[in-house]
Amino acid sequence: MQEIYDDIRNDFRYDHELNGCLNCGVCTATCPAAHFYDFSPREIVQLLWTENVEQIYDAMQEKIWACAQCMTCAARCPFKNSPGGLIAIMREVSIKHGMQSAKDVLRPFGRVMLKLITTGNQLSPDMIQPDHFPDWGPNIQKVEGDLKVLRKAIPVRTLQTTETAWEVSLKTSVEMYTIWEMTGVMDALQIVDENLFDVIEDFIDEKREDYSDWLEAQEDQKKDD
Ligand code: SF4
Ligand code: SF4
Structure with missing residues (x-):
């Protein structure tokens, strides 16, 4: 789990995509996927911001695959975060580590x-x-x-x-x-x-x-x- 988190954290895009989080929920309010799935970009950003390694790993089992990569969240976040961009990094890392969730979703x-x-x-x-x-x-x-x-x-x-x-x-x-x-x-x-x-x-x-x-x-x- 730690290795997976380190790969996410060390991605060259990470610091550009995450600048802090007000926990305001604007990203989730405008996220189309959040209307249909048990998924919230605010939750994903909070997990990353608080470095909750175990729950980040849990989110990678299912939740990150609900994102449609439309980047509405990135356009709305007052902190200029990109929850969709962070999710893209998490997906790439899950593929790199051969996680079953990635195999199931991509099959x-x-x-x-x-x-x-x-x-x-x-x-x-x-x-x-x-x-x-x-x-x-x-x-x-x-x-x-x-x-x-x-x-x-x-x-x-x-x-x-x-x-x-x-x-x-x-x-x-x-x-x-x-x-x-x-x-x-x-x-x-x-x-x-x-x-x-x-x-x-x-x-x-x-x-x-x-x-x-x-x-x-x-x-x-x-x-x-
Ligand atoms: S990522 Fe941005 S929009 Fe979403 S909760 Fe945090 S500060 Fe608000
Ligand atoms: S990129 Fe993903 S998390 Fe962001 S608004 Fe679109 S579907 Fe929601």
Whole structure:
């Protein structure tokens, strides 16, 4: 617990996001998540301000995941605190420490992560399936028909595919992988979902090979010219 708290406290953003706390509750009054969940940004800030290590750890089990990261709290706090920014730090630390709460919360986003990394698109038509959106109720039946036909009916340029929303070039894809690797996104993914990480790594290796073949072909072409 102490190690987790130290990682939060030593984050380079921490002192910028927390300047003191009046316990006034303005952040909670304007927080959309506080209206729907047992969650209060004021409470989180108070726990951090009073360095209550045990309760900070408890809050990381569930409460911090209710935040929508809208940053309304940061715009309203008279102390210029950013409760949402502090929660972002706590979430990153919980991932770094492989906390079960982080794994549970992030698991449903595995499909989106796979799609994003393999195609450069966050969402594509073929992901909108009744099994994946039970919360849509009967409305989901409206997209259960022939997706390809529905897609063709859209008048804008859609690549006529259901697997992606737009095309991302090989060069851009490889650059994105490099950014994700260098900024620690891939390390975080490995901690929260080892299987998904393996699938994505294989995919990245293949794309990098394709890219180096393409570069080689370009060089050969130049020599021939
Ligand atoms: S974080 Fe800011 S708005 Fe929230 S209770 Fe503390 S002083 Fe008030
Ligand atoms: S960033 Fe989080 S804590 Fe702040 S107002 Fe938005 S939902 Fe609430």
